[in-house]
Amino acid sequence: MTSRKAPTMKDVAKEAGVALGTVSKVINGIPVSEKNRLKVEAAIRALNYEVNTYARGLKTQKSNLVALIIPNTTNPFFAAFTDHIEAALYKRGLRLLLCCADGIPQKEIDYLNMAANNKVDGIIALTYSDIGKFIPPSLPIVVFDRFFENRVIPRVASDNFSGGCLAVEKLLEFGCRHPIYIRFHSVFPGESDKRRDGYLYACEKYGLTPDYIDEVDTDDALSIMKDFIRKHRRPDNSLTFDGVFSHTDYHGYMFYQLLLSEGVRVPQDVQIIGFDGIRKFGNRQDDLFISSICQPVEQLAEKCVEILTSEDSVTPPSLTLLPAYYQYGGTTRDPAALR
Amino acid sequence: MTSRKAPTMKDVAKEAGVALGTVSKVINGIPVSEKNRLKVEAAIRALNYEVNTYARGLKTQKSNLVALIIPNTTNPFFAAFTDHIEAALYKRGLRLLLCCADGIPQKEIDYLNMAANNKVDGIIALTYSDIGKFIPPSLPIVVFDRFFENRVIPRVASDNFSGGCLAVEKLLEFGCRHPIYIRFHSVFPGESDKRRDGYLYACEKYGLTPDYIDEVDTDDALSIMKDFIRKHRRPDNSLTFDGVFSHTDYHGYMFYQLLLSEGVRVPQDVQIIGFDGIRKFGNRQDDLFISSICQPVEQLAEKCVEILTSEDSVTPPSLTLLPAYYQYGGTTRDPAALR
């Protein structure tokens, strides 16, 4: 793979009949006589000149590149996040270096190392493993959701606690009496843990007895769910719960399918609210898989980039929480969803 | 956003007590005396040195960066493609510059321009608009699916024609007598147009009368479908078709939902096969939305990268087609799917 030989600033200078420095000034918006500016601009167009990023980067130690470290892009939430990060960066003239780490610590560290060495100007990280100690000092970084102990790193997340409360409140509003909570979580701590806290808080507040599945994520989630349902059958086969707040849409949908397959009617017998706001084919207008507390993905991405790009000038907040919102997705008796 | 001041090769040379060139040789795997190699390696570790990408890029005109130009990452097919491209590049020590062009021609051209000017070593493009004439000459490029007239560009795609045939054959195998075809297509020509040709060919071959929706993609797809269904009702309200081959899973699923809402039983009354192989939450193990002719995304991505990275040494095939395969997804009477 060989790159094309592009015209250099020198070529432009010759074409325009001015000095090299003048061309540089025009390009960098430094005042130059009107006459020369026009000549240079004409020459640039004539030669279809563009700045060589490496030469500039060598000089300025800036690349206009930002690395996004993310487990993958196939998960619809990550996919949407990536998409909006790209847009937010593009708006600012920055480019996105996509690093899918697959939750493989070595790959995350690999990418972090690369990032540390003059390749990118900043990092946005949404990681699974515990890479805190590998984060290069003094390279601007923003993390989504995760928390690292060894260093204060600006974090951005949804307001998971309020989201958890909201889920319960919506279920109550739609007539539930016994909302349960189900989660299959990662072993690493993050802001999303607060969804559970929100559930528990709301239970306390509204005088409900908490009841839940709270397990480390496993391939066996389905059988754990089956087991849970079996144990919550009354003698007449009805269920002791009538609402489900699922930590994620993914498991909520799984639970939904399971209930259907067992003849439970959703939302008549049991209502379900998930978390994330995953849309079926990824389009913003697409249906949700289930009713959900939606993360404001676009705003989250925008906020990450905003904080990252301002780290030089202002001390960023160590934690920024954006509100999540409820949206109907077919698994709630939502009167607003009259159709 | 300021980058850290990293140690330079000069620092390493001083630390190791050798010349600059020797350090360079060690780093680039050029033979050096065992003794010096060890000294240099020790110094590199001691200083935690890593090559400055810009300096190297300036010199070699290579960046180890490949741009992927794609409409977005939210579409699950694009998301999976992106994911596998990243993996294929990473394997080869290359990095991925992600360019989501949203089908906006200006953004595609923008990115193409950037690519042309010493920023990336190659381009993988999956574009919507007609950017053929903006593709920089002599920059390695591979396009997925699309065809550009002005220049011979290596293309990679699924074998859409065979896939179209396969869809019909599967429907027949599962008992259909009257398979229809539905598509809402882009205005730009591409390999995926051959799905239709495959359908028509199979109809001819098996003595079927083709019947289809074939419209330019529109927000109005749903009402076009409704209309089509209404016109295909017999007096007794039964349908004149019993199989559907949808150009995409997306519209196939839409048609599926529509049929269900009209009381048609799927797959008992009508069977549906889509195209793409979209999985519900993006995981490789997840269920399909509907039975589908699946594109071999991983192999397609791998092939794109393989061709791109070998463009210097060999003349790449101008078209590479990879076979698509059928998979059960709930909307066919597939005896193999006994459950």
Add this chain to the structure above:
DNA sequence: CTGTTAGCGCTTTCAC
């Protein structure tokens, strides 16, 4: 094999 050196294309002084 080793050390020295000339740039790669750009930004940024510095005299003019």
Add this chain to the structure above:
DNA sequence: GTGAAAGCGCTAACAG
């Protein structure tokens, strides 16, 4: 204002 020139850190060519 402008033009000339010194590097940024590296690779590659060259002489030793």
